[in-house]
Amino acid sequence: MALYITDECINCDVCEPExxxxxxxxxxxxxxxxxxxxxxxxxxxxxxxxxEVCPVDCILPDPDHRETKDQLQRKYLALSGQATAV
Structure with missing residues (x-):
């Protein structure tokens, strides 16, 4: 499941570089x-x-983008160029 940031975000800038x-x-x-x-x-x-770094706990699982750990792993492999063609 992808994550999303709620409107409680205080724009502290700590999440983006992480x-x-x-x-x-x-x-x-x-x-x-x-x-x-x-x-x-x-x-x-x-x-x-x-x-881990968010000081206000405003980053939550996105109910509109549900993914299993296997799906997230496949997405990671595709994004990193490690996915193999089937």
Whole structure:
């Protein structure tokens, strides 16, 4: 499941540099996460780094983008160029 940032975001700028996939960017009012790039850090870390550093706990699982760990792993492999053609 991709993550998303709620409107409780205080724009502290700590999450964006922690994302290994470049999925986090500044939105109009607060930071946002691109669900097409978010793997919840699967393939990079054991935990979602943005969640770990967020001081206000405003990063949650996105109910509109449900993915299993296997799907997140496949997305990671595709994004990193490691996916093999079937």
């Amino acid at each position: 994302c290994p996939n470049g999925a986090i960017s500044q939105g109009e009012e607060y930071y946002r996460i691109d669900p097409n790039l978010c793997t919840e850090c699967v393939g990079h870390f054991n935990t979602s780094q943005c969640v």
